[in-house]
Amino acid sequence: MPAIPSSIRPWTSGQTLTLDPKTVGQIGMYKLLISGVVPRPIALLSTCSPDGIANLAPFSFFNAVSSNPPCLSVSITRKNNGDKKDSLRNIEATKQFVVNVTPSWIAEKMNQTSAEYPYGVNEFSESGLTPVQSSQVMPPRVAESPLAFECELFDQLEIGDGSQGSTTLVIGKILAVQVDENAIQDGKLLLEKLDPLSRLGGMNYGLTRQTFELARPTLGSENPT
Ligand SMILES: Cc1cc2nc3c(=O)[nH]c(=O)nc-3n(C[C@H](O)[C@H](O)[C@H](O)COP(=O)(O)O)c2cc1C
Structure with a gap:
């Protein structure tokens, strides 16, 4: 296991610049967010139309929300035309x-699913990823993914007025977790098996392969979470 990083600042800091989101503008803020909030995990989201046609697309404005009830969030922005x-x-x-x-080895197929296919095109077929029937929900999961969360919509929040950059924050309650038996041991997921791909700024991606351990400080009998 690599050592804890040195606690010496590795470069000389300058003055702090205060940026006003109004002056930076929507596109500038988008660029600051995607290059500043890093690394972001990538949710490869499967959904389906009411008549059962499967859709896939990657979303990196994605995170865990709570464990009781178990929830995840995904931010889905409007298309440039507002749709x-x-x-x-x-x-x-x-x-x-x-x-x-998203494991790193499916990076190119994941990327393929981000193309703006017309509504109703099956993006499993387009990307070559393999659908597997889910246990609790209609959309299929991705066989190549070692970990999948089947979700029902818990809530959604509209952010913005519908203009460019406006977003719907979708919160999903997890109904079932599907995990490859070789990617979990004694209830713990194995990072090297998940090999999660992350999104960075621009067109860059990251791998999560170097880790170190740092125990939480305890001030008494509390149990840090
Ligand atoms: C790695 C990656 C991460 C992305 N993250 C997001 C995101 O968080 N939110 C979003 O609205 N679009 C995101 N996109 C763009 C969508 O995947 C893209 O708009 C896609 O066409 C949406 O597909 P859909 O219309 O089938 O839902 C991302 C694209 C890539 C390649």
């Missing part, structure tokens, strides 16, 4: 989705 993305249309219609965690 809702297919994933959101499907979630609003079916109230269901699957979050597939």
Whole structure:
């Protein structure tokens, strides 16, 4: 296991610049967010239309929200023309989705699913990823993903006025977790098996392969979470 990083600042800091989001503008803020909030895990989201046509798309404005009830969040922005993305249309219609965690070896296929296919095109077929029937929800999960969360819509929050950058924050309650038996040991997920891909700024991606351990400080008998 690599050592804890040195506690000496590795470069000389300068003065702090205060940036006003109004002056930076929507596109500038988007660039600051995607290059500043890093690394972001990538949810490969499966949804389906009410008549059962499967859709796949990656979302990196994605995170864990709570464990009771167990919830995840995904932020789905409007298309540049203001229309809702297919994933959101499907979630609003079916109230269901699957979050597939993205292992690095499917990076190119994941990327293929981000193309703006017309509504109703099956993106499993387009990307070559393999659908597997879910246990609790209609959208299939991705066989190549070692970890998937089957979710029902818990809540959604509209952020913005519908103009460019406006977003729907989707919160999903986890109904089932699907995990490859070789990626979990004694209830703990194995990072090297998940090999999670992350999104960085621009067109850059990260790998999560170097880790170190740092125990939480305890001030008494409390149990840090
Ligand atoms: C790695 C990656 C991460 C992305 N993250 C997001 C995101 O968090 N939110 C979003 O609205 N779009 C995101 N996109 C863009 C969507 O995947 C893209 O708009 C896609 O066409 C949406 O598909 P859909 O219309 O089938 O839902 C991301 C694309 C890539 C490649």
